[in-house]
Amino acid sequence: MADTSPLHDPWPLDPEQLPTHVAIIMDGNGRWARQRGLPRLAGHRAGTENLREVLRAAVEFGIKILTIYAFSTENWGRSEVEVRGLMNILRDVIDSELSDLHREGVQLRHLGDPSALAPELQKKVRDAIELTKDNDRLILNIAFNYGGRAEIVHAIQEIVRNGHKPEEITEALVSHYLYTGEQHDPDLIVRTSGELRLSNFLIWQSAYAEYYFAPVFWPDFNREQLRLALIHYAQRDRRYGKVR
Secondary structure (H helix, E strand, O other), rough: OOOOHHHHHOOOOOOHHHHOEEEEEEEHHHHHHHOOOOOHHHHHHHHHHHHHHHHHHHHHHHOOOEEEEEEHHHHHHOOHHHHHHHHHHHHHHHHHHHHHHHHHOEEEEOHHHHHOHHHHHHHHHHHHHHHHHHOOOOEEEEEEEEEEHHHHHHHHHHHHHHOHHHHHHHHHHHHOOOOOOOOOOOOOEOOOOOOOOOOOOOOOOOOEEEEEEEOOOHHOOOOHHHHHHHHHHHOOOOOOOOOO
């Protein structure tokens, strides 16, 4: 068996080539469950369990911002049982993981419209954000009831509501009013399950992001899968439309 310890790692991660912000489209939970003869919600719970390992790996590798696509504005079209189950999973995760995340220096933020969530769940989200607001080891953005187009519409509405004149509207101003606010745009967007689409995720912020499509379902995306994505990212030549 090959020695995979860091001293013999043929592809060590260079801190200077790491992305600041990694965003993940966590796809394939349902298909993972179906392959095992399990209900779809079992796949979502397995994906939630998997998130712990990915979070630890992100901290270990020095990622500063991690955004996960947990529930889209289009996901309301799924069955009532699945939607209710996903809401329960979010509630359970906050109850069971918040203390550990806070202790490990993770700052939680919510991307999306919280108004569609049950009042009790909205309060849990607000309380989690408030508790962790001063943590600075890792920012974890949870995109829940999130859609990229809805986010841009919301930003435009806020710009108009705040009385900005047309000549004041710049890319920087629009970015300020997005859910991500003043955060660094994602450098790397990872989608699991092998699907090759963005699915209405961070469509403004991802203008110059690099993409990596992992051929595994989200519950099987582990530390080494994230490391492989970072290695691929480090080999990209990011020119931002310019010529070197």
